[in-house]
């Protein structure tokens with residue numbers, strides 16, 4: 001997702017790691033009122049071949065009317081029996097004895113306190129949008145509301161209509177494919193991306209064949225006032241963006257892709273196959289393509305391959321941030337990535353999270369705090385430096401394998417490391433340790449002196465960062481030596497991660513006038529001082 005600066009989120013977040021991967025699918029039927037905010041819902045939670053003692057479903061501040069157990073028996077067909085349950089306003093607890101394919105069906109109603117936003121859009125028309133990240137699906141649908149529990153989902157959204165209702169012209173958009181009144185996503189997706197939107201929309205199709213190949217259906221859903229703008233500015237290259245990701249990583253993970261103007265509180269929210277964008281930048285005609293690249297990249301990383309728990313959020317946000325620049329470079333040239341990495345470094349250096357590592361278990365119960373410069377720009381830098389360390393071919397091969405292996409499932413940073421190490425055929429423990437589990441970044445003082453007799457430059461490199469950040473190993477730090485006439489020579493040197501001081505001697509046939517460190521900005525580091533010894 002892309003955050004917007006002014007967002008204030010007041011959420012009470014209860015961590016509820018269930019680890020119940022046997023969950024198959026949700027079938028959710030909702031009736032949306034044409035006035036007010038009270039919804040009527042029925043949710044079937046379908047399981048597969050597993051016996052449980054107790055089932056706990058997250059559902060916050062709704063009225064639960066009935067809970068049934070539904071079993072499918074070869075002889076008797078579908079059997080629905082009411083079951084006893086407890087509901088404390090946050091969790092429905094059901095003593096369950098579930099065998100074979102069976103489901104729980106929960107009938108409920110109420111005005112969602114969050115997660116499903118029923119209100120007016122910028123043009124004063126009534127709209128309804130779900131906005132679930134990180135654990136807000138539970139405010140309007142009973143779920144195992146944690147990314148570890150991915151499932152397929154079907155929505156059946158009915159909009160109440162009255163004679164004077166505007167809702168006759170409403171359309172509903174959701175995950176997956178639509179058939180009559182149903183939207184179904186057959187792939188397992190995280191609950192934080194299970195959404196629908198309802199209101200009046202203009203829908204346009206973007207599906208040019210590129211290089212003779214057909215792409216997946218792509219639609220742009222907007223309020224009618226913004227339709228022409230959206231098609232011609234931010235989504236002009238919606239198809240090309242998908243094509244670049246397919247070429248670099250692998251097939252688009254879902255059946256289609258909808259880009260939806262919405263009331264999400266995030267700048268953009270990567271809901272699986274139905275990305276929701278904040279409406280304000282459309283209305284003010286200041287929406288860029290970067291957010292489209294970022295959210296589209298999330299369909300592969302975040303949606304198809306989901307972080308198994310919140311401390312691994314960089315597997316989603318760091319990837320989407322990096323691929324914003326990578327897609328931009330593929331479409332418009334390398335300088336897009338160079339500039340984007342420079343901006344990412346600047347954002348990270350001035351952030352308040354440099355004393356914390358990227359994989360930050362201290363925030364596991366409070367994922368909102370992980371929407372920070374570690375998960376986004378530093379996460380992007382980890383990928384950029386990994387690519388620099390193992391080379392383009394191993395890097396993209398690794399990403400493709402990682403995507404294929406964990407698609408429709410979840411992964412941790414360790415899973416990612418394992419795949420990359422296998423593809424690169426090298427141990428990268430030192431790399432992942434220092435960049436994911438250590439805080440900070442290297443700050444280097446560099447002194448140099450030319451030994452004319454030996455025709456060598458003698459360099460002293462000192463890691464000046466706080467001791468709490470630890471030391472960093474830099475196996476290939478590029479140094480550029482400039483002579484007085486302007487000619488330059490480059491040499492790579494290795495900086496030790498074992499000692500604060502590294503001294504190296506570099507062959508150089510002339511006395512340099514100037515020395516530059518990491519001239520192409522390949523590493524996330526700062527040079528705090530440089531000069532002649």
Ligand SMILES: [Zn+2]
Pocket residue numbers: 001002270294298316317320
């Ligand atoms: Zn994102």
